[in-house]
Amino acid sequence: MPSIDALADRLCSYLTTDQVNLVRRAYYYAEQAHDGQRRRSGEPYVTHPLAVASILADMHMDHQSLMAAMLHDVIEDTGIPKDALSAQFGETVAELVDGVSKLTQMDFQTKAEAQAENFQKMAMAMARDIRVILVKLADRLHNMRTLEVLAGEKRRRIAKETLEIYAPIANRLGMHNVFAEFEDLGFKAMHPMRAERIRQAVRKARGNRREIVGKIQESLTNCLAQEELVGEVTGREKHLYSIYQKMRGKRRAFNEIMDVYAFRITVDKVDTCYRVLGAVHSLYKPFPGRFKDYIAIPKANGYQSLHTTLFGMHGVPIEIQIRTREMEEMAKHGIAAHWLYKSNEEESPRGSHARARQWVKGILELQQRAGNSLEFIENVKIDLFPDEVYVFTPKGRIMELPKGSTAVDFAYAVHTDVGNSCIACRINRRLAPLSEQLQSGATVEIVTAPGARPNPAWLNFVVTGKARTHIRHSLKQQRRSESVSLGERLLNKALAGFDSHLDKIAAERLAAVLAEYQQDSLDDLLEDIGLGNRMAYVVARRLLAEGGSEQMPSHDGPLAIRGTEGLVISYAKCCTPIPGDPIVGHLSAGKGMVIHLDGCHNISEFRHNPDKCIPLSWAKDVSGEFNVELRVELEHQRGLIALLATAVASADGNIEKISMDERDGRISVVQLVVSVHDRVHLARVIKRLRTIKEVTRITRLRA
Incomplete structure (x- = not known):
């Protein structure tokens, strides 16, 4: 197990003496706070925060992140409040620790809801400080490394959560080393026998391949030397879970996947990357259409590299990645590499760090718009796609979107207002359906119209969490405003039967009725009436404080339907009423009003019940189809x-x-x-x- 002295020696290579001493002080504080606590394995509990800090030290994280790593379980497991940490170690460290701590004081209906709420809280803390997620990922990584001491069911649940949420987050933040280890450890916990079989097969294949790998590596090194290019050639191995996924997803045999030889060439600067590419293309023939330039157009997580596939000796395929040393660090540590390269004075975020901040900002926007934590986490999972398509705006700006995105996803990626008012699109200057999937390199132009609204059918084909969240939010707002409007018309019609109007009701009486119905505002009450959850006639009686049981007078005439009421009014499919037909409205709880023909047998049982049915007529200016x-x-x-x-x-x-x-x-x-x-x-x-x-x-x- 690592000791604090060994960790401090490592930290001296990139932190000042004062910063290292602060990390030591956090360790001793955690040791005292966790005194007497042990892990499931029997070790003192403080070995866990020390291991988490050690993982972050490998990424060259700053001293505040390391202090938060030491203290990350103190609030949750020892009862020490956030204020105490703030007084001891400063507000920043206390905020980081609080962001990582779980919600332990709240009761949830289901485990899924608890996990979703925890993740939602962490996302909000991430938006304030991106280091929260780095400490959390290091914490999860050490827990995954020591997972075997847990019972089978709990082990599988934690592994599943890691594969579904934390591994994609690590990938999205460009932290390939953490991502690969999460996947392999999760795979081992979920499918121990499959993981072991593949591990043994890889070890056996590695021995058989040693000679050919050596020859390819030697020929690549000689090629660089001949061209007087300085670069380091190393063999690259696929991790177990990616082999398993390819075998399952592409239905390939293990031998077919291991037939591909992969190498990485690391050089000093970007210019050399392209020179090396030319050299290896002259050594072996390239596969047509298999070259990707992620240096000119980086991936969404900031990853940069040149990828090419070649026909090697005896026709064996060789995959080659060419990148600089800085790109190599970014590929391994992603956003964490920002702290490795940043100077002492604060600089504005760039590269993967800027991209990560942009992504987290988008996550916060999803969180604010989502109806509940489960909807939020569903949208975040959708957004953690590893594959992207790159499309252009009409002005030539590059937009990154998940694979399978449509013009509606693109519109919301440009701006929420563009998405909400989108009516059509042009892909490569031709009019195209909004549901058409976008291909990399396409130029997309969105046609908007003032007053346009999102279509509920869009939810069937959009793939980004942002688009899905904003469409749902907009439809909820639209439904609410339409419900409030209909509720007001229904209530005024009921009040008119008593020769009254909503404007004539005293403010005190209105407040008393709102309190009785436990509603915060008049709009909430009107929405309930419009959705059919409350009867307008009953509410009118309460507002007027009428007694007795006489039926409401009906001299005011039926309610007029204009055809533009929107989502809150629907037309029955059983009898398909059209303007000119005699009609009646059936109030259905939660759905609003369903319009039927007057003689429709589906409403015959409550046709004369004023609580369920309301007489209607068509307005003179009715519109629509x-x-x-x-x-x-x-x-x-x-x-x-x-x-x-x-x-x-x-x-x-x-x-x-x-x-x-x-x-x-x-x-x-x-x-x-x-x-x-x-x-x-x-x-x-x-x-x-x-x-x-x-x-x-x-x-x-x-x-």
Whole structure:
């Protein structure tokens, strides 16, 4: 086990004596706080924070991160408050420790909810200081290294959480070493026998491959020497979990994956990277289409390198990565390498650090918009995609998006307002569907319109957490405003039956009713009425403090429907009412109002119940398109579908759906769902259909 003296000796290589002494002081404080506590393995508890600090020291993290690592379990496990840490070690260290500490004082319904809440709290702390996640990752890494002492079920649960959340976060922050170790340790805990079989196979293959690896390495080294280029050539091995995933995902045998030989060439500067690329391409033939330049266009996590695949000796494939030493450190430690390279004076974040900050800022935005912690963590998981596509804005700016992203994801990545008002898109200057998946290199232009709103159907194809969160948030806001508006109309209609109006209700009486219904504001009460959770008539009676049980007078007339009420009003699919039809509204809890035909048998049981049904009429200025179902019987002949479509189109109608069955060899029955404006428009469509001489009968289908 590491000792504090051994750690202090290592820290002296890059920290000042005062900073090392502060880390020592944090260690002794933690040792005292955890006195008498032991880990499951039987070791003193303080060995864990010391090991976590040691992991961060390998990344050359600053002294405050190391102090937080020493103290990260003090608040949670010893009862020492945050204020005490703040007084001893300063506000910054106390904030870091608090960010890493779990939420232990709160009760949750499920384990998933508790984990989601913990992660949500950590995300907020990350937004204030990115080092929170680095301390947390080091803490999780040491716990994963010592996982075998736990019971099987708990071990698998922690390993699953690590593979699903912490490994992708390490990858997203560019910390490849931590990411690879998380995956291998998680794999070993989840599938011990599979991991062992692959480990033995790799060891055996390594022995068989030693000679050919040596020859390729020698030829690459000689090639660089011949071109007078300075670079270090090393063999590169895939980690166990990536081999397992490739075997499963691509259905390849182990030998096929191990047939690929991988090397890394590390050089001093960027210019040399491209010179080395030219040299190796002259030594071996490159695979067409397998070259990737991540130096010019870095990955979203800041990773930079040149990748190429070559036909080596005897046609064996060779994968080569070419990068500078600084890029190598960035690839291994990701954002943590920022502290390795930054000077003593504060500088503005750049490279992977700037990208990580941008990502964390996006996470905080998701957290603020998400409905609850489970929705938030679902969106974060979606956002932790390892694969990206790179697309261009019309002005040539590069945008990184997860694989499978659409124009709607792109629109929200540009700006929330662009996403919310998006109506169409052009991909490479051609009009394209919003649901089309984007390919790397495409130029995407978004067409917006003032007053446009997100479409609920977008949730079926967007892939980024930001797009999904903002669409849901916007739809919730839209639904709320529409519910409040409908609730106000329903309540005023109920009050009008008592010769009153909402404006005439005294403020004290309104406040008393809001308190009685446990609502914070009038809008909340109106929303409840609009969604059908409360009856307008009952609320009106409470506001007026009326007694008795007489029915509400109905001289005010039915409520007028304009067709523009939005999400809070829907039209029953059983009877498909259209403007001009006699209608009635059914108030359904949580759904708002569903409009049925007056004679629809689906509402016959509560047709005369004023709590469930409300008389409606169509407003004079009703607008929109309404679906109606027609059954057309006609003599069978070739091209009859085209005849029907032409007739409907000539009457300015639109066929939404069509189905056909043959009643006998001579008569066909076609069912059409036609989009019309009102009954007059429907009559015009039916008139046009009757002009087809083969049509024998037309019926409008209703419940």
